[in-house]
Amino acid sequence: MGPFTVLYTLIFIISLIGNLLSVWAFILSSRALKQSTTIYLVNLLLADILLLLSLPFKILKDLGAAPWSLMVFHCQATSITIYISLYASIAFFALIITNCYLQHFNRTSSLRLQDVGFARLLSLVIWLLLLLIMVPNMLLPTQQVPVQQYLSCSSLKKDISLHWHALTVFLCTALFLNASAAVFLSSGLALKRLLSRHSNAELLVETRRVAGSMTAVALAYMLSFVPYHVVRTPYTVTPTKVITNCQMKRQLFLGKESTLLLSVLHICFDPLLFFYLCSPFRQAVRMIFPYSIKQKTNHVELMVQNTTSLQQDVAVAV
Structure with missing residues (x-):
């Protein structure tokens, strides 16, 4: 885990600076937060901060430098917090991209997704849904494990905890698939609209800008979250004795940690997304610098x- 801890430490330092700046910029622009896209961006920032606060526990646990009680705490609490923030980010990425498409390309049928009150309600529902799925992993009973330098979180779980954990992964995978469908559909429709407006020069410039930004966000979404879910599903069944080959378990573990690192990396680049998509945020940053x-x-x-x-x-x- 040595290389992973070094990379996680770099991610923590870089993202700490960017997210603190983002928090300060959103505080300065709080009076101007009257758009649904901004509501989704603020919730994405909240998910990033939650992930940022959990990273030091993972780094210490993976190094084997944490006290035994802290490693157990990480397995029971902060590791689950990482996944809550991860899937919250996935949901809000999908809402941001879909909202951008409806705002710029389908204004007549945007319905309530762009309404600020509805955006706040939908954000609250997403957080409550994730807590309902994830929190039982913190509360289900665990078993005693001898004190050792390194700790596998799955070794703490009893059978009922392992089965709920597997169910949690599949439910979150379903959330990811629905979010991905919304992302790819919105991006595809935006590109289609771009091709249909090639004869109108004035519309083409604006369409190209919006479609380009949506495509960039969709590619970032795909690179961050798709590889993780390709590896995560088979890795989930390794603690349930479906996969017993030690070498296969090791490869799946390394694959899961590598793709999880790729997923966590998005918190370093989200401040750029805030700057690009939120004009009040840009104005606040210009006030700061x-x-x-x-x-x-x-x-x-x-x-x-x-x-x-x-x-x-x-x-x-x-």
Whole structure:
């Protein structure tokens, strides 16, 4: 687990900076949070913070440097918190992408998904649903295990706990499949709309911008969460004695940890998503770093002017 702990530590440090900045920016822009997309972004930030607070426990446990009581606490509490935040992120990613499609491409049939009150209610339902699925893993009885340097969380579980854990994984996988269907359908329809507007130059620019941002978010979603779920389902049955081969268990464990690391990595890049999709957030960030952002903006504008001038010179020369 050595390489994993190093990477998790780097992720923790980088994401801590970005998420603290995001929290401060959303606090500054709280009066302007009147859009459903912003509600989903704030809930995504909440899921990121929950995951961020759980990472130090996982790092210490994987290093074997934590006290025995702390390792048991991680298995019973913070490891489950990681999965709560992970699936909350999946749900809110799907809502953000779907809402963007409805807002820009299907305004007549957007219904209540863009209503702020409905967005808050839907966010609350998602959190309650995840807690209902996950919290029993914290409360079901465990068994005594001899004190050792490293601890496998599955060794603490009794048979009923193992079966509920397996059920939890399959329920969360169903949530992931539904969220993925919404993500891919919205992105596909956005690309289709982009191709249908190629003859209208004014609509094409706006459509290309929105479709490009939706496609980028969908690709990030796919790279972060699809590999994990490909490995997670077969790994889930290893503690239930369906898979008994030790080498196969080891490969599935390493695959699960590698893809989980890939899933956790999204908390480093979510602040960029907040900046790109939320205009009040951008304004707040510009208030926090007015000089540096203005300097970079001027630099970009100068580059654009130079490029335009060069194109005009080439056109004249031709």
